[in-house]
Amino acid sequence: MHNKLSSPELKKKIKNLSGSKGMSAFTAALLAIVLGLIFGFIIMIVASPENSLSGFGMVLLGGFSRLGDVFYFATPILMTGLAVGFAFKMGLFNIGAAGQYTMGMFCALYVGFMWDLPVGVHWVACIVAGMLGGMIWGFVPGILKATMNVNEVITSIMFNYIGMYLVDMWIQDNATMYVSAKTRTNYLPQSAQIPSLGVANSNVNVSIIIAIVIAIILYIVLNKTTFGYELKATGYNKNASTYAGMNQKRNIILTMVIAGGMAGLGGAFAILAPSTIAGSSMTYEPISVIAANGFTGIAVALLGASNPVGIIFSAVFISYIQRGGTLATMFGYKPEIIDIVIAVIIYFSAFAILMQSTLAKSLRKFTRGKVKESNANANNANAGPAVVDKKKEEV
Amino acid sequence: MENYIIEMLHITKEFPGIIANDDITLRLKKGEIHALLGENGAGKSTLMSVLFGLHQPEKGEIRKNGEVIKINSPKDANDLGIGMVHQHFKLVEIFTVLENIILGVEPSKMGFLQKKEAREKVISLSEKYGLQVDPDALIEKISVGMQQRVEILKMLYRDNEILIFDEPTAVLTPQEIDELMEIMRGFAKEGKSILFITHKLNEIMSVADRCSVLRKGKYIGTVEIKDTNKEELSHMMVGRNVNFNVDKIELEPGKVVLNVKDVTVASQRGKKNSVKNVSFQVRAGEIVCLAGIEGNGQTELVSVITGLEKVNKGEILLGDENITKESIRNRSKSGMSHIPEDRHKHGLVLDYSLEENMVLQRYWQPEFENHGFIKRKEMREYCEKLSAQYDVRSGQGPLTAARNMSGGNQQKAILAREIDKEHKLLIAVQPTRGLDVGAIEFIHKQLVATRDAGKAVLLVSLELDEVMGVSDRILVMYEGEIVGEFNSKEVTAQELGLYMSGAKRNNAKENVYA
Numbered sequence: 001m002h003n004k005l006s007s008p009e010l011k012k013k014i015k016n017l018s019g020s021k022g023m024s025a026f027t028a029a030l031l032a033i034v035l036g037l038i039f040g041f042i043i044m045i046v047a048s049p050e051n052s053l054s055g056f057g058m059v060l061l062g063g064f065s066r067l068g069d070v071f072y073f074a075t076p077i078l079m080t081g082l083a084v085g086f087a088f089k090m091g092l093f094n095i096g097a098a099g100q101y102t103m104g105m106f107c108a109l110y111v112g113f114m115w116d117l118p119v120g121v122h123w124v125a126c127i128v129a130g131m132l133g134g135m136i137w138g139f140v141p142g143i144l145k146a147t148m149n150v151n152e153v154i155t156s157i158m159f160n161y162i163g164m165y166l167v168d169m170w171i172q173d174n175a176t177m178y179v180s181a182k183t184r185t186n187y188l189p190q191s192a193q194i195p196s197l198g199v200a201n202s203n204v205n206v207s208i209i210i211a212i213v214i215a216i217i218l219y220i221v222l223n224k225t226t227f228g229y230e231l232k233a234t235g236y237n238k239n240a241s242t243y244a245g246m247n248q249k250r251n252i253i254l255t256m257v258i259a260g261g262m263a264g265l266g267g268a269f270a271i272l273a274p275s276t277i278a279g280s281s282m283t284y285e286p287i288s289v290i291a292a293n294g295f296t297g298i299a300v301a302l303l304g305a306s307n308p309v310g311i312i313f314s315a316v317f318i319s320y321i322q323r324g325g326t327l328a329t330m331f332g333y334k335p336e337i338i339d340i341v342i343a344v345i346i347y348f349s350a351f352a353i354l355m356q357s358t359l360a361k362s363l364r365k366f367t368r369g370k371v372k373e374s375n376a377n378a379n380n381a382n383a384g385p386a387v388v389d390k391k392k393e394e395v
Numbered sequence: 396m397e398n399y400i401i402e403m404l405h406i407t408k409e410f411p412g413i414i415a416n417d418d419i420t421l422r423l424k425k426g427e428i429h430a431l432l433g434e435n436g437a438g439k440s441t442l443m444s445v446l447f448g449l450h451q452p453e454k455g456e457i458r459k460n461g462e463v464i465k466i467n468s469p470k471d472a473n474d475l476g477i478g479m480v481h482q483h484f485k486l487v488e489i490f491t492v493l494e495n496i497i498l499g500v501e502p503s504k505m506g507f508l509q510k511k512e513a514r515e516k517v518i519s520l521s522e523k524y525g526l527q528v529d530p531d532a533l534i535e536k537i538s539v540g541m542q543q544r545v546e547i548l549k550m551l552y553r554d555n556e557i558l559i560f561d562e563p564t565a566v567l568t569p570q571e572i573d574e575l576m577e578i579m580r581g582f583a584k585e586g587k588s589i590l591f592i593t594h595k596l597n598e599i600m601s602v603a604d605r606c607s608v609l610r611k612g613k614y615i616g617t618v619e620i621k622d623t624n625k626e627e628l629s630h631m632m633v634g635r636n637v638n639f640n641v642d643k644i645e646l647e648p649g650k651v652v653l654n655v656k657d658v659t660v661a662s663q664r665g666k667k668n669s670v671k672n673v674s675f676q677v678r679a680g681e682i683v684c685l686a687g688i689e690g691n692g693q694t695e696l697v698s699v700i701t702g703l704e705k706v707n708k709g710e711i712l713l714g715d716e717n718i719t720k721e722s723i724r725n726r727s728k729s730g731m732s733h734i735p736e737d738r739h740k741h742g743l744v745l746d747y748s749l750e751e752n753m754v755l756q757r758y759w760q761p762e763f764e765n766h767g768f769i770k771r772k773e774m775r776e777y778c779e780k781l782s783a784q785y786d787v788r789s790g791q792g793p794l795t796a797a798r799n800m801s802g803g804n805q806q807k808a809i810l811a812r813e814i815d816k817e818h819k820l821l822i823a824v825q826p827t828r829g830l831d832v833g834a835i836e837f838i839h840k841q842l843v844a845t846r847d848a849g850k851a852v853l854l855v856s857l858e859l860d861e862v863m864g865v866s867d868r869i870l871v872m873y874e875g876e877i878v879g880e881f882n883s884k885e886v887t888a889q890e891l892g893l894y895m896s897g898a899k900r901n902n903a904k905e906n907v908y909a
Contacts, residue, residue, distance in 0.1 A: 225767045226758055229751070236746040242703065243733070243741040244755045245724030 029303060029310070033317070036348035040341040047337045055331040059341065062324035068202025070320045072273065075208045076101070078215065078315035079266030080297025083134075085306035086218055087152075087259040090251065091235040096141060096156025097263040098294020099163035100134040104264025105271045105284065105291075106167040107133030109185060112192030112272065113177045122191035127210075127268045134264015135257045137163055142256025146249040152256070160290050168286035178286070188281040193274040201276060207269035212312055214265070219308040231255060266293060299346045318346055399461070400425040400588050401446070401477075401557055406455035408441050415441035416452070419614040421607050423557065428579055428589045430599040430620075432632050433609035434831025435802050439592050442609070443559055446590075447479050448472040478550030479559040484542050486534045492545050493517055493530035496552050513552075520551045524581055539689060540571040547578070558582060559590045564598055565829075568688055569859060569892040576602045594632070594831055596625045608632050633833045641839045641864045644847065648678035648867070650714075652820050652851035653700070658709035660695045660875075669695040671875040672709070677820065682842060682852040684866030684883070686859070688895050692875035693855045694736060697824055700853075701733045702726050703741075713820060727756055732813035734806075736824035736855070742809045743797045750778035750793035752808060756816050785811035786837065803834035810838060814845055821845050824855040839865050859888045873897045 040059065044052040063070050080097040087094035094100075108130035111117075117125055141155035171178050171185060179186050194205040222228040230251055234241040242248060270293065275281050300318055304310030325342040329335055401423040408416040416438045423429050433439045444450045446457065448466040456463050459475060466472050472479075486495050493510065496517055502509040514530055521528055526544045534542060543563060550558055560579070564572045579589055579602055591603060599606055600620060608615040608631040615631050630636055653676065660670035670692045677683045685693050698704035700711055702723040711719045713729050721729070735741035743752050754763050754774050763770050763777070778793040787807045789795035797805060806826065813821060823842060827835040842865055846852050856862050862869055863883055871879040871894040878900035881891070893899040 224769060224771075226764050226769055227767060229758055229769055233744045233747065233751075233755070237740075237744045239740045240742065240744045240755070242723065243701075243735060245722065245727050247724070 026310075029305065029314070032303070032348070033345075036345040039348050040345040043337070043341050043344055044333070048331075048333060051331040051333065055328045055333055058328040058331065059321065059324040059338075059345075062327035063320035066202070066323045066327070068197075068199035068204040070316065070323050071208045072202055072204040073322060074315045074319035075205075075211050075273075076266040076270040076293045077296045077300050077318060078208075078211045078312060079269060080263050080294050081300030081304060081311040081315050082215055082218060082297075082308060083138075083259045083263035083266070084297045085301035085304060085308065085311050086222075086262060087255055088301060088306045089222060089235045090231045090255045091238065092145070092252065092255060092259075093153050094138070094141075094156055094256065094259045094263075095153050095298065096137065096159045096294075097259075097266075097297045098291045099156065099160035100137040100260040100263035101267040101270075101291045101294045101297075102160075102167050103137040103163045103267070104130035104134035105267030106170065107264070108192075108268035108271055109171070109177060109188070109284065112188045113174075113186065117191065119191045122189070123194050123272060126192050126272055127194070127207075127265065130264045130268025130272075131261045132264070134267065135261040137264070138256040138258070138260015139253065142253040142260075145256070146252040160294065164288065164290055168288060171284065171286045183287065184283040184285045187275075187279065187283070188272070192272060193281055194269070194272045196274040203273045203276060203282075205273050207273070211265075211269065214262070215308040215312050218262075222308065227251075227254075263294065263297070266297070267291070296346070303346075321345055398425050399423060400459065402458040402461075403442065403446060404456050404458065406442065406445055406452045406457075408438075408445055408450055408452045414612050416445070417612045417614075418455070419609065419612075421614075422617075423588050423590060424605075425588050426583055426586045427604040428583050428591055428602055430603035430606040431590055431592045431609070432594060432596075432599060432606055432628060434594065434632055434833060435829060437609040437632075437831070438612040439609055440561070443479065443561060443590070443592060446472065446477065447559065473553055473555070476554065476556040477559065478553055478555030478557070480543065480546040480550065480561060480563055482561045482563075482565065484546055486542060486545060488535040489533065491531050491533055492528050492537070492541075492548075495534055495545055496530075496549050498549075500553060517548060517552060520548060524551065524578060526551075526578065539566045540568070543567070543575070556586070557588050557590070559592070561592045562594075563591070564593065564595060566689060566857070568896050569888055570896060572598070596628050599628065600625060610634060629832055633831070635833075641843060643843055646680045646847065646867075648681040649849065650679050651676045652679050652714060653677040653853060654710075654712040655696075655700065656710040656712070658696065658699060658711065659707050660692070660699055660704065661707045662695075667875075668707070669875050670699070673872075673875075673877055674709075675870055675877060675880075677851040677853050679819070679851050680846055680849050681867045682846050682854055682865055683868045683870065684854040684856055684862045685870050685872055686856060686862045686891060686895060687872035689857055691872045691895075693872050694824075695875075696872070697736070697822060697853075697855055701731065701735075701822060727816075730817065730819040732756075732816050732818035732821045734809055734813050734821070734823040734826050736828075738802075738805055738809055743805060745796070745798040747797055748793060749782070749787070749789050749795045749797060749800065749808060750774050752797050753778040753781055753793075753812050756812060781811040781815055782808075784815075785841070787811060803830050806830060806834065806838065810841055814841060818850060820851045820853065822853045822855075825857060826854070827856075827858065827861060835861075859891060862891065863888060871895055873900065 037060070041052065041056050044056050048055070080101055083097040083100060084094050108126040111126045111129040112122070115122070115125065137159055141152045141159060144150040144155050145152045172180070177185050194207050196203070196205045222232065230241065230246045233244070234246065234248060234251060238248070271282050271284060273282050296318065300311055300315045303318070304314035322342055325338040328338050399422045403419065403421040406416050406419045407414070419438065419442055421431070421442065431439050431442070441450060445452050446466065448468045448471050451467070457466060458464065464475060466475065487498065490498070493514055497513045502512050517530055520526070526548055528541060528544050528548065534545065543566070563575060567575060576598070579591070582589055593599060603620050605617055605619055606623070606628060607617040608628065610632060618627070626636070655676070656674050658670060658673050659668050662669040673696060675683070685696070687693055695704065699706045702721065706719055710717060713726065713731060716729055718726050718729060739745060744755065751774070754777065757763060758769060763773055775793050781787065782789070782793070785807050788804050789800050797808070800808070810826065826838050826842070830838070839861070842852055842854065854866055866883050869881045869883050869886065869891065870877050871891060873895060874897065879894040
């Protein structure tokens with residue numbers, strides 16, 4: 001059988017693909033994922049060779065049997081991924097998504113327990129409260145950066161701890177919210193829970209739809225508005241944006257507030273999810289642990305190349321691998337080993353995306369020589385100001 | 396058969412989307428000064444990078460004394476006796492002259508540095524070739540000309556016999572250039588072979604023996620300097636005749652547009668002020684040039700006029716408006732256009748497309764913004780219009796990433812953007828830096844056209860040809876002060892050079908344009 005495409009044609013195709021920016025990010029993400037999977041598999045072989053094939057098969061395919069949960073768990077990390085990725089577009093490293101997430105979760109819980117609102121309004125109010133909580137926690141590092149040039153990485157790490165301890169303290173001090181006998185929060189009233197999407201045995205709910213819509217809105221903000229134009233210009237070249245008279249202080253604060261709001265929504269979405277067991281709800285345990293979803297957001301953002309639409313896919317992918325990994329414990333893998341495998345896959349994937357330009361380059365190298373003619377044309381077009389007047393040149 | 400020390404035969408080097416060197420052959424004779432001439436983007440730097448081992452050619456071979464050699468790294472090049480003075484010096488600022496010279500080839504015994512030997516060798520070399528340096532001075536404390544000597548000594552210390560000079564005169568005063576030429580002639584007499592990359596024709600005519608010309612990645616030819624002239628060289632380089640003289644009509648300056656009063660700017664580091672009590676005016680319909688050697692306060696002065704930095708003392712008026720404390724955006728709205736010194740740092744967002752860069756100063760105007768959304772269509776049309784008008788060339792039109800454009804076209808894009816924007820004052824800082832003759836000619840014409848249209852132009856330049864040719868009035872800055880003011884028709888380059896190097900000064904206060 002002959003291949004449909006002859007080799008040079010194929011190469012030209014790859015070259016065209018690798019030429020466009022979006023595609024090179026996409027191919028790099030795919031390659032990164034494959035590399036991550038290979039390393040994960042190696043770890044499973046080392047841990048338990050005889051189960052490795054079936055176990056790895058479950059990591060790869062197990063997510064399909066729990067699609068509802070895949071989307072449920074994808075929601076909060078999609079939001080924290082947006083929180084990191086959006087700030088990153090402006091050149092800010094928002095490592096404080098965890099704190100903003102926790103703060104958002106607390107504000108959502110507070111409105112859920114303490115305010116008595118009609119059904120249908122209550123959960124919306126909780127979500128809004130969560131967003132505001134996250135915004136405040138993003139605002140502080142933002143204003144410190146804007147006015148005093150305090151490094152946002154340091155402040156936002158500190159704010160992870162401050163937020164977490166404050167929330168734990170506030171919850172433990174509040175008799176309505178806290179059940180000290182069980183060291184967790186009480187069950188939220190039904191009206192504060194986000195409506196379920198009705199998938200059997202799954203907590204998946206409306207928030208995944210809200211999250212995807214928000215991601216698309218952020219995509220539009222970044223690519224179609226003057227604010228997005230300023231934001232990306234600042235991220236790419238701070239000096240040029242100053243030169244162009246952009247208001248950097250305002251933009252830094254605004255970006256951090258929006259990023260914080262995203263993470264806060266993530267916290268709200270996680271805690272307000274409906275329970276599959278009637279009369280119960282999600283609960284929070286104030287046990288002095290920084291929210292892991294905040295850090296997973298960094299990996300999500302990296303794997304999604306900070307593009308809001310890319311982040312939708314990377315969040316779903318990471319959630320999918322996590323579900324499969326959980327199921328792989330059935331083959332005798334300790335949960336810790338599975339955690340390691342998942343972490344290796346996620347972080348290797350995310351890390352490898354940093355090599356995207358290198359990967360794109362090597363792809364182009366592979367195709368070089370076959371497309372000389374088009375290069376030569378591009379070359380002529382690029383040749384610069386030399387030939388201002390064609391006629392004169394021929395003299 | 397001639398005695399060639401280095402032969403680069405049929406070198407072809409490609410980069411994605413561009414053939415930087417297309418079948419280029421360059422032969423360097425022993426003991427000659429061989430100029431390599433070409434516009435920006437002609438492939439000179441790529442060719443030299445191939446010779447210096449930074450790039451591997453796809454095709455072709457390099458021979459030394461007739462034998463085929465392989466150069467995989469700058470270290471290989473060094474082992475073969477090839478040394479290079481880069482355009483941007485590669486020196487460690489906080490090291491001394493001596494430490495920089497021996498860096499990488501430190502003589503040591505059992506792990507201990509043998510500075511004494513090294514010092515003796517450096518001193519004897521510097522005496523032999525007339526390259527006076529203080530071995531113990533810190534690089535950051537010495538002048539650019541001195542730093543260049545250190546780079547040259549680095550090559551000599553490594554016993555290099557093939558010396559590459561990449562645009563060595565760009566940073567020097569006329570006097571320093573003369574000295575450098577003398578030093579180069581000395582090397583050639585010694586039997587060292589010199590490759591001299593430049594696009595300054597005067598220098599080639601005065602110092603080189605032969606000259607090879609590249610254009611758009613292709614080899615055009617090699618000529619004997621004694622059989623050629625400037626016109627022929629420039630024709631070879633650009634592919635057409637170039638007008639070296641800037642045509643200007645006489646114009647009576649009008650109202651004062653920019654009025655700088657007693658401006659002082661504190662230095663970023665150290666206690667000295669980088670601009671000291673500077674006052675001057677620029678009127679409508681005149682081009683005023685701030686001349687001087689790099690680092691004498693011009694950059695700082697422009698930074699405060701444009702609002703990038705804050706003024707410590709004094710006032711700046713644009714028209715009748717006091718803009719001393721205004722934001723950059725408001726200055727822009729009041730009619731200030733600015734072609735910045737560093738087009739990559741300030742002038743462009745390199746990762747943005749050409750069209751996005753074209754609206755960098757105007758994206759917020761109703762013409763391009765609708766309720767917070769960018770009007771993509773208008774932006775594209777505007778970019779196409781400006782590109783056509785100012786001959787900005789790019790591979791993929793408005794969608795070309797600014798990063799992928801040649802330096803000349805990047806600069807033209809900035810020029811187009813700043814001139815087309817509504818303005819009464821144009822500040823152009825080294826607008827032709829690193830550009831080729833064709834682009835320079837174009838930009839000079841545009842500056843003069845702006846002046847003829849009744850705008851005020853403040854030009855900052857290090858190039859004396861530009862200073863003398865384009866401006867109406869010249870202010871020389873030295874150590875943060877204006878030390879002389881001249882009518883550009885009544886002064887010679889040598890005279891300016893003396894003021895620029897601080898050897899002469901007149902009382903600036905009395906000379907301020909009244």
